[in-house]
Amino acid sequence: MNEPTLSTLNLRGHFSMFVNIWLRGSASQPTVLQAPPAVSLHSRVSVPWEREAEPPELCVPWQSQGTRILKRTAFTLVELLVVIAIIGILVGLLLPAVQAAREAARRTQCSNNLLQFGIALHNYDMAHRKLPPGTVDAKGPIVHLPIGFHHSWIVQILPMLDERVAYGSIKHSQSIYSNANAPVRMYSFGTLHCPSHPNSSGSQTNYAGVHDSREVPIDVTNNGVLFLNSAIRFDDIIDGASHTLFVGEKFSDATELGWTSGTRSTLRNTGSPIGANRGVGGGAGGALPGITTRDELAMLAPEAAGNVDVMALEGVNFEENFDDATTVRTTQLPAPSTDWIADPRPASEWLNVSQLPLIIPGKPNGGSDVGGFGSYHSGGANFSIGDGSVRFISQSIDRNVLQAFANRADRKLIDTSDY
Numbered sequence: 001m002n003e004p005t006l007s008t009l010n011l012r013g014h015f016s017m018f019v020n021i022w023l024r025g026s027a028s029q030p031t032v033l034q035a036p037p038a039v040s041l042h043s044r045v046s047v048p049w050e051r052e053a054e055p056p057e058l059c060v061p062w063q064s065q066g067t068r069i070l071k072r073t074a075f076t077l078v079e080l081l082v083v084i085a086i087i088g089i090l091v092g093l094l095l096p097a098v099q100a101a102r103e104a105a106r107r108t109q110c111s112n113n114l115l116q117f118g119i120a121l122h123n124y125d126m127a128h129r130k131l132p133p134g135t136v137d138a139k140g141p142i143v144h145l146p147i148g149f150h151h152s153w154i155v156q157i158l159p160m161l162d163e164r165v166a167y168g169s170i171k172h173s174q175s176i177y178s179n180a181n182a183p184v185r186m187y188s189f190g191t192l193h194c195p196s197h198p199n200s201s202g203s204q205t206n207y208a209g210v211h212d213s214r215e216v217p218i219d220v221t222n223n224g225v226l227f228l229n230s231a232i233r234f235d236d237i238i239d240g241a242s243h244t245l246f247v248g249e250k251f252s253d254a255t256e257l258g259w260t261s262g263t264r265s266t267l268r269n270t271g272s273p274i275g276a277n278r279g280v281g282g283g284a285g286g287a288l289p290g291i292t293t294r295d296e297l298a299m300l301a302p303e304a305a306g307n308v309d310v311m312a313l314e315g316v317n318f319e320e321n322f323d324d325a326t327t328v329r330t331t332q333l334p335a336p337s338t339d340w341i342a343d344p345r346p347a348s349e350w351l352n353v354s355q356l357p358l359i360i361p362g363k364p365n366g367g368s369d370v371g372g373f374g375s376y377h378s379g380g381a382n383f384s385i386g387d388g389s390v391r392f393i394s395q396s397i398d399r400n401v402l403q404a405f406a407n408r409a410d411r412k413l414i415d416t417s418d419y
Contacts, residue, residue, distance in 0.1 A: 135262020215271025
């Protein structure tokens with residue numbers, strides 16, 4: 001067999017070069033042709049069809065090409081705990097600020113409700129030349145049971161609160177507790193409720209008119225501006241409207257008879273410190289039913305007549321260290337019926353004197369004790385003043401100043417720095 005000559009080997013080299021270019025698809029890219037290296041007779045020529053198989057590349061997760069090691073970044077446990085601790089501190093600093101902002105908004109809404117009451121009272125005075133009666137009844141003092149006429153001052157100003165439909169639905173010739181007035185008695189609207197109150201809904205209200213500066217029953221002789229059959233004109237407010245309390249915040253409890261009832265449900269006094277009479281519950285959630293028959297009225301009349309506290313007419317002097325402990329509160333009432341109108345129980349079981357909250361420390365509630373003001377705002381309560389303004393009065397206010405603020409004609413000077 002003939003040995004390949006040097007020219008033959010060079011020819012084969014040039015041929016293999018062109019074949020490689022064609023196989024690689026690089027015809028569109030400019031290629032610099034280089035002469036193949038010199039080949040000796042004894043060297044082995046590599047041609048495409050004789051290419052040696054390349055060993056497969058090993059894919060090792062932690063290695064790249066060569067021996068370089070890949071490093072993955074991540075948090076260590078200590079770093080993660082530090083970040084969590086910092087986030088917890090920031091959240092702890094932020095939550096009180098959020099709660100304070102929410103309470104400020106609720107307090108502003110409460111002030112707006114009292115402002116609406118103040119405007120409504122002024123509009124009533126412009127229309128009738130007098131303020132509305134705190135409650136309407138044939139005689140006093142008022143006993144806090146569903147007996148009597150008891151149309152409240154809020155009922156009188158309903159048209160001024162833009163509640164003309166509710167006012168027109170009331171049977172003004174009948175007791176507020178009659179079945180004819182039950183739909184309105186169960187009715188509720190936003191102005192009645194303070195948003196800070198935990199149960200600010202239903203037929204209860206968190207606002208009450210000022211009937212007296214002392215802890216006395218609601219009667220025609222009270223020295224406030226809203227009391228039994230009152231007809232106070234602004235000329236009768238000797239101290240000046242800007243120095244007289246009209247309406248304030250109060251706690252609601254399960255014994256109250258609703259915003260339509262002219263009892264302690266809508267009237268309070270300044271005979272006790274602000275926040276002292278917290279009550280026994282968050283409200284019944286529905287108004288008590290009224291007296292519907294003579295027999296039911298006869299069942300409660302003797303009890304009501306025997307519960308009028310005549311001695312309280314002279315006023316009660318509270319001890320200076322008034323204790324708002326659980327000893328001055330009554331037992332929580334059982335859950336009220338959800339349908340008062342269809343309640344099959346006799347009237348004597350709706351509410352009795354023994355269930356009324358204790359107002360005066362150490363003295364059982366005879367049925368005519370009223371109680372004071374208070375709120376779920378921190379440090380005091382909002383009040384509507386006679387000039388139409390709303391002020392937040394601290395619960396640490398001097399009691400003599402507070403009582404002078406509630407008396408319409410005591411002729412005492414009140415400095416603005418005192419409250």
